[in-house]
Amino acid sequence: MRKILLILIWSVFIIQKINAQEYFPNNESTKNKSSVFIALSNAKIYVSPNQIIEKGTMLIKDGKVVSVGTSVAIPKNAMEINLDGKSVYPSxxxxxxxxxxxxxxxxxxxxxxxxxxxxxxxxxxxxxxxxxxxxxxxxxxxxxxxxxxxxxxxxxxxxxxxxxxxxxxxxxxxxxxxxxxxxxxxxxxxxxxxxxxxxxxxxxxxxxxxxxxxxxxxxxxxxxxxxxxxxxxxxxxxxxxxxxxxxxxxxxxxxxxxxxxxxxxxxxxxxxxxxxxxxxxxxxxxxxxxxxxxxxxxxxxxxxxxxxxxxxxxxxxxxxxxxxxxxxxxxxxxxxxxxxxxxxxxxxxxxxxxxxxxxxxxxxxxxxxxxxxxxxxxxxxxxxxxxxxSLKNGAYANFLITSGDIFDAKTTVYENWVQGNKFIINDMNLKDVRAEYQLTLGQETYKLKVEGEVSSPKVEVKTSQDKKVNSKLTLANNWMNLLLKTADSTKTEFHRLTAFVSDPNLISGKAVLASGQEIYWSAKKVPASAETKKEEEKKNEINKVFPVTYPNLPYGNLQKPAQKTILFKNVTVWTNEKDGILENTDVLVKNGKIAAVGKNISDPLATIVDGKGKHLTSGIIDEHSHIAISRGVNEGGHNSSAEVTIEDVVNSDDINIYRNLAGGVTTSQLLHGSANPIGGRSAIVRWKWGLSPDEMIFQNSPKFIKFALGENVKQSNWGIQNPTRFPQSRMGVEQVFIDYFTRAQEYDKIWKAFNSQGKKGSLKQPRVDLELQTLAEIINKKRFISCHSYVQSEILNLMRVAEKFNFNVNTFTHILEGYKVADEMKKHGVGASTFSDWWAYKFEVNDAIPYNAALMQKQGLTVAINSDDAEMSRRLNQEAAKAVKYGGVSEEDAWKMVTLNPAKLLHLDDRVGSIKVGKDADIVLWSDNPLSIYAKAEKTLVEGVVYFDKDSDEAKRKEIAKERAELIMQMLQEKNQGMATQPVSKKEKVLYHCDTLEE
Structure with a gap:
């Protein structure tokens, strides 16, 4: 009896295989039949994403599409493949x-x-x-x-x-x-x-x-x-x-x-x-x-x-x-x-x-x-x-055969053809048994759920009382084998169920029970359970997507801020002009400019800000900063990198921009580092939080470049085992300047001679050299130098080199020994941008004193105080106050060291640096005297746009905490659903200084 049953089952299998779509046997005699027409018929064919043919036929030969449509003539010798119910897409x-x-x-x-x-x-x-x-x-x-x-x-x-x-x-x-x-x-x-x-x-x-x-x-x-x-x-x-x-x-x-x-x-x-x-x-x-x-x-x-x-x-x-x-x-x-x-x-x-x-x-x-x-x-x-x-006529026969919509998660991709050669991904003849069934085994009924991939399905079996049954399902050549663990928990025994799947709606076959008894079993497809539907709905749900902000960081704006008409009433105004400090004064900001300064000003369209007990100043200007720069502040690969520019790498997504605005800073000069004697070109930026890098560039601002002297440029503190780059000494640094300016002079002469002869001249066009072109701008007084400096002898040396080539150094920055040579600096016509009281962080700083700024100012120099530091730039108002303590500088003059004086050094004092009618409205409202350690910036405006507001900041803090909690909850829910996760990681941000080396 058992032999007869096996013969019957095998006969059914043979019949099924004969009727199956085994249309293109994989053997040596039929592989790569390039001369044979192949017709794929009755398919939904996506000739292109916007040209879809229902019940179409595609004829291919020699690895290319010959014809496609609903009435394609199929040659007599063609190998025809019936793809009824299937779809064809371009690979x-x-x-x-x-x-x-x-x-x-x-x-x-x-x-x-x-x-x-x-x-x-x-x-x-x-x-x-x-x-x-x-x-x-x-x-x-x-x-x-x-x-x-x-x-x-x-x-x-x-x-x-x-x-x-x-x-x-x-x-x-x-x-x-x-x-x-x-x-x-x-x-x-x-x-x-x-x-x-x-x-x-x-x-x-x-x-x-x-x-x-x-x-x-x-x-x-x-x-x-x-x-x-x-x-x-x-x-x-x-x-x-x-x-x-x-x-x-x-x-x-x-x-x-x-x-x-x-x-x-x-x-x-x-x-x-x-x-x-x-x-x-x-x-x-x-x-x-x-x-x-x-x-x-x-x-x-x-x-x-x-x-x-x-x-x-x-x-x-x-x-x-x-x-x-x-x-x-x-x-x-x-x-x-x-x-x-x-x-x-x-x-x-x-x-x-x-x-x-x-x-x-x-x-x-x-x-x-x-x-x-x-x-x-x-x-x-x-x-x-x-x-x-696409699958238009003449295109390569590169296509996919699928069970349906290729962008449906339940769709099976069967084959991928390239140049008319097929690659089988899933057996096209394999029946899709992914569904829910009522399984009947003798007198017992079970709930059978099949999901996963068509060729490697996963199974879940439960009793009618919803008790889970240990089970395993395999499917090959449409033969299904299902193991069910017996209800006896004291033994590890299984019922073995086998069936050939001809109709996925009703599957039936033979079962060999753990006892050895043979019986029939069946599984009838039933509508998806409420639980399954709920799971499917949950899978199709998407997380609440939080809105993008500008920038897409904490404290970013949902919309880019716009200019407003604002009237500050009864405020103490630090004008930085001959009027000095004005009490109980009004300031009108309109169209990005300071429109009026005085008493009893009115404007019906203005937003009124009560400034009683508060102070209004021009925005702080940081002459020396390294924040908001992408992937490296130094280009130290050569001893001169005059060809590079920070304008190319302004990083509008740096949170330090917002923090600077919170400290009253509206403009900064972003300088190249001090890795080489001739550094890169700088970027003068306005801190327009949320705008793009190009929109932050201070328009029509003068051109600057960073030079450097001292330990950094001669690699004495680089930590390289065998420093090899010239220069390796202070006298070598001086020679670098002489060599490059000599070359720049020659370069300039060659180009001027070429340009003067006209297009029909006899001279060959010189090679454009971005480095020498920049240095020639310095000689021609079209670009200014801001030079990193410490030691008096080097300061004097660079001034002598500049005078030899008939130009002036614009600014010595750091300049911690400036008090020693202030008289010579005055003669040369150079300004100073210094630290308030930094000292002893390396050997060449040992002679620094906190009286430096005051002593240089008394010699008649234009003196600014800068940060060179992401943290210090947030409290430059307090750095300025130190000049009052060390040297007895007046409060107004101390304040100018972080506002009007850096504006002068940057040649921008006609536009910013003081509160004067007609100047750009780069201003800050302070809660107290701006030199006080208790003063907080309440509003910071750049060209009349409020980029920082203390009240908005407090509201954003609450929103950030709420968003953070919701996002964490979303992640916890996904992990609970079995989604893959990655370990928590914290990105350490590099804060650039002059000597930061990064690749």
Whole structure:
């Protein structure tokens, strides 16, 4: 009897297999039949995201689409595949990978920095590797290809992820047939990034601003070289010129870097495609204005394990908020009309791609836009729309076969075809048994629930009394095997249930009980239980998304603040003008300017601020600051870095901006550090909290550059085992200045001669040198020097060098021995920006005294007090007060040391630094005498816009605490639902000083 039963079951299996859709057997005789027509019929075909054919047929041959439509004529010899009830989509495209490329490993020679290159015939900087081609190092990775195929991809762009200018990338077809050509295009893209090469220890560039300057110099050099002006061959520049017409991809990896790269592209006429980071939503308006196209990752962060309240307190609100908001990035980019493709880059594992994509769709990303971002958009960006990204006639037969909507979590992806060769992901003939059933086994009934993947389902079995039964389910070739543990808890025994699944609505078969008895069993599909529906609803719910603020940090603004008409009444006004301090006076602010100062002023449209008992001053100006700078305050790779500029790397997302406003600071000069004698160009900024970096730049401000003297520039305190960079002595520092200014003079003469001859002259165009160009501006009195200084002998030396080249040093900053040479400084015409009482933090400061500012002022110098420190810049009002104690400076003159005097040193005193009709309304309302330790800034205005308000600050503190608590609760709920979490991490922010070295 048992043999007869087995024969019957096997007969059923054979019949089912004969009738199954095993349309394309995998054997050597039928593989890669390129000359055979293949017709896929009765499918819902997505020719493109916006062209969908119901019950359509697609005819392919030789790896390409021959015809697609509802009335396609199928040749007699065609192999026909009936895809009734299934969907066909174009395979996906990932433009940004390093597939098939071995990532370079660190292979630097020695530990000491290299200041020159050993390469001959290439560009002078080893981090420029434009001559490298990915196709020459490519090796097809079968295992990784299968991962991409399973994720739905048919074509990937690949490149070598090493260097700033990385060379060309290739476009690869993921056809897993060994004999086929893998390159759709061996040279398709040109790649750039803000990352140095790991194979070189060339020191320059050591900062983000240095990388930007290097790229600018590279493009200038390429233009000059292209014009036939060079006497030597440069393989790197030749490669850059050769590939200038192909697709240019720049890995900006950050929203602010994207703005920087777009600006670089505008300067040199390059339309970069920007590979972003997923935080573009935080600056969506500025991102939109770039008109750039993007490649966007969807590596959404996992929630943090915040179950320990002490650890949770270490988390930055910005990180908690980013976790909450990141899934909305694709939607917001799409809603703002920004063209972008999607990439798998930065995912821990490729299988997370679909999960994260579905999450983005759940958070509002339109499905059609999603399909475009994976097919037609990358194809268009690559200039390959006729070949990939769609299923129109003539395109490659790269397509997916699915059970339904590809963006539905329950949909199964069956196959991925590339160039007409199929790759099986899930067996198309396998029945989908994911559902809830009533299982009948003899006299017993159970609740059977099957979920998970079609090919590897998970099972849950309960008794009719909802008691869980230990069970295990396997499914192969539509044969189901189910083990159920017996009710006897004293023994480990199982009932074994087997069935061939022909109809997932009703499954029946044979059961062998633990006792050995054979009986029949059945499972009938039933409607989903209320509990399951509730679970599904919960899965489809999204967390409350908190609004983006500007910047997207604590104390950011929901809207960018605007100018207002404000009338301060009955306030004590520190004018910094000849009127001195005025009691019970009114000040009207209108259209960003100080409109009136006096008694009984009125304006019907003004917001009235009662200033009784309070003090109104011009905003504090910090002549020497290093806050709000991205990725490095020093470019110390060379002894001169005049080509770099802090304006390129202003960081509008630094919380110290808000803290400075809370301390009454409205303007700062952001200076390069003191790692080299000739540093970089500075940025004079107004602290417009919430605005973009470019909007913070003080418009039409004078040009400055940082120089430095002393221990830092000669590397005596760098800690390098064998310092090698010139200069290594104080006399060497002086010689650096002489050498560079001599070169700058010659450079200036050559360019003036070239420009004077006109376009038809006989002279070759000189090479643009951004470094010497900047130094020539100093000689021509178009740029001012602010010089880091300590020791009197060096101070005198630099003044002598300046006089030799017929210009003046503008400001000596730090200048702690200024009291020794104040008379000479007066003769030279230089100002001083000093510390109030810093002392003995290194050897060359040993002679510093707190009377320095007062003594220099008595010699007639313009004296300012600066911070050079993120913490001190918040209380410069108190630093100014020290001048009253040490040296007997009057309160008004002490106050000028942090307001009007730095304005004079920066040549901005016609616009800021005092309260005078017509000047910009950069003002601060204080609760007390501003020199008092009890004084608090209650309102800080920049150009008439309130960027700090004490009352608003108090309200924001409550909102921040509430938001933080809600975000932590969201994370706890996700962890409770079994979602993956990551450990709590606290990011330590580097606070820059003059001598900070960072790569």
């Amino acid at each position: 996906f495209i990932d433009m940004y990978t390093n597939f098939g490329i071995e990532v370079p490993k660190i292979s630097r020679e020695g530990n000491n920095p290299l200041y020159d290159t050993k390469r001959k015939g290439y560009y002078w900087n080893e981090h420029i590797k434009t001559e490298v081609n990915a196709n020459e190092l490519f090796k097809f990775d079968q295992s990784k290809a299968e991962e991409f195929l399973k994720a739905g991809f048919g074509v990937v762009g690949t490149h070598i992820p090493d260097g700033i200018a990385r060379g060309t990338g290739a476009l690869v077809l993921l056809n897993n047939e060994k004999e086929t050509n893998k390159f759709l295009s061996p040279v398709a893209t040109n790649h750039f990034a803000f990352t140095k090469s790991v194979t070189s220890n060339q020191a320059y560039p050591s900062s983000l601003m240095g990388m930007l300057a290097l790229l600018k110099q590279m493009y200038h050099d390429a233009s000059w070289y292209k014009g036939g002006n060079s006497d030597y061959k440069d393989a790197s520049l030749e490669a850059l010129i050769k590939n200038e017409k192909i697709v240019q991809i720049f890995a900006s990896e950050d929203k602010l870097n994207s703005l920087r790269v777009a600006k670089l592209g505008n300067e040199f006429g390059i339309n970069y495609i920007l590979k972003g980071s997923g935080n573009e939503f935080e600056r969506i308006d500025e991102i939109k204005k770039t008109n750039a196209k993007f490649i966007i990752p969807i590596n959404f962060p996992e929630g943090y394990d915040v179950s320990d309240p002490y650890q949770a307190n270490q988390m930055e609100l910005a990180d908690l908020r980013f976790w909450n908001q990141a899934p909305t990035n694709p939607k917001l980019l799409s809603d703002n009309g920004i063209v972008f493709a999607l990439t798998t880059d930065k995912l821990k594992k490729l299988e997370d791609f679909r999960t994260n994509l579905l999450k983005a769709i759940k958070y509002g990303f339109d499905k059609t836009r999603a399909l475009e971002a994976l097919t037609t958009i990358p194809a268009s960006l690559l200039g390959k729309s006729n070949e990939i990204g």
